[in-house]
Amino acid sequence: MTNANASPDVLESDACYLALxxxxxxxxxxxxxxxxxxxxxxxxVCRVKLPRRENCRFFRHAAQAEAEGFRPCLRCRPELAPRPMGTANWSTEDASRILAQQAARLIDEPDAWTDEGPGAAQIAARLGVSDRHLRRIFEAQFGVSPLQYLQTRRLLAAKQLIADTRLPMTQVALASGFASVRRFNAAFVEHYGLNPSALRRAGGAEGGDGRAIEVRLGFRPPYDPNAMLGFFARRALRGVESITAEDGKVPTAGKNAKAPAPAFTRLARTLRVQHGAQVHAGWLQLRFDMAREQMLLSVSDSLAPVLPVVISRARAMLDIDADPMAINAALHEAFPHGDGLRVPGTVDGFELAVRAVLGQQITVAAARTLGSRLVEAFGEPIATPIDGLDRLFPTPAAIAAASGDALGQLGIVRQRQAALHAL
Structure with a gap:
């Protein structure tokens, strides 16, 4: 999509129009x-009537389009699109480009969204450069300031919550990083020319009354959901995760390695999110709509205040923002039938680290057994409407406070006990 002799972010208009x-x-x-x-x-992927070529302008980022005064389409909904494909080639790219992309990644994470930040000064301090230098290279790379980029990310996140849920506007504003409904309304009207309530469509998923919230997340095909969900099924911890097969049953790890893999349809799990001083706990459920190139995410009402965070973590867990063409090009020789493979991620970094420690030098099945015992012994109980989901993964404090004897009774050897305590 770019000219090899041009800047990596210069789009070839003819190629873009053909893709459109x-x-x-x-x-x-x-x-x-x-x-x-x-x-x-x-x-x-928008299905509206194809616009005339001379009326089209192409932008790499939504923030660039909004900075030029354009509004997001209410039909294809740009907030559902996978995040921009990374073109980072760390061995050849210049430092300024890498720095700007890293700053954008920090802005993209809803964990850091507040009304005051993450401002350019805070991001610059984290990256070890001056505020002025960051703004200069960011605008050179993306064509907008860090503040404009952040504003677009927050407004598109709010737009998704308005369209897909019935959350109160106050909750939408706070979850999207705005300090008040007044500021949220003002920003929405300024950017999109209409009041947020005008976007709220009838029949959205209910929120605020104990029912699940449902949103859709786009991905780029090809995608092999069975390979991804199969990976998680082989590692699922009792009480925390549940992966359902096509026949509606929860598969168990069999000893027959030659048996055909079941067709997986759904992943569900419990989740704890700490956002500032607040801790939110609940559950999420993921299914794929391959015909629409979308992932369907259901979230418990208890996680509504941190819904953008949950969405971001779900996207990372199933790697749905990846560039499949680059992946397939790299894997083609080694895996000629590997179209749609992605890299499994996580919704919680600490949990992943604990599981890595438990899984050292033992089989996947043995690591799953140890992890399930750890969850049963130290995980907090939680009520969910999903069979088999009744525990949260243990907190860092719970594992740090666990005695060596208590961990040893679970079958965890001393070296791993020390590693868990240090972690």
Whole structure:
């Protein structure tokens, strides 16, 4: 999509228009089309009537389109697009480009969203450069300031909550990083020219009354959901995770390695999110809609205040923002039938680290057994409507306070006990 002799972010308009014309989902999120005759910008997969070529402008990032005065399409909904495809080649890229991309990654994380930040000064301090230098290289890379980029990310996150849920506007504003509904409304009207309530469509998933919240997340095909969910099924911890097969049953780890793998349809798990001083606990459930290139995410009402955080972690867990073309090109020789493979992630970094410690030098099945025992002994009980989900993964404090004898009774040897305590 770019000219080899040009800046990596200079888009080839003819190639973009061809992808738009064919609704090619492989390029979803890699660029946005702004239509000058309507003042609206869309994803490449948008099914509206194809605009005339001379009326199209192409932008790498949604923030660039909004900075030029374009509004997001209400039909294809740019907030559903996978995040921009990374083109980072760490061995050849210049330091300024890497620094700008890292700053954008920090802004993209909802964990850091507040009304005051993450401001350019805080991000610059974290990256070890001056505020002025960060703003200069960020604008050179993305065409907008860090504040404009952050504002677009928060407003698109709020737009998704408005369209897909019935959360109160106060909760939408706070979850999207705004300090008040007044500031949220003002920003929304300024950018999109309409009040947030005008976007709320009838029949959205209910929130605020104990029912699950449902949102949709786009991904770029091809994607092999069975390979991904199969990975998690082999490592699922009792009480924390549940992966359901096509027949509605929860598969168990069999000893027959030659048996055909079941077709997995759903992943569910419990989750704890600490956001500032507040701790929110609940559950999430993930299913794939392959026909629409979307992942369906259901979240317990208790996680509504941190819904953008949960969405971000779910995207990372199933690697749905990856560039499949680059992956397939790299894997083709080693795995000729590996189309759609992705890298499994996690919704909790501490949990992943504990599981890595437990899994050293033993089989996957043995590590799963140790992890399940640890959850049963030190995980907090939680009530969910999903069979088999009744525990949260242990907190760092709970594992740090566990005695060596208590860990030893679970079958955890002393070296791993020391590693867990140190962690």
């Amino acid at each position: 014309k064919t609704h090619d989902a492989r390029f979803d999120g890699s660029f946005f089309t702004a239509v000058t005759s309507t003042g609206i910008y869309c994803r490449p």
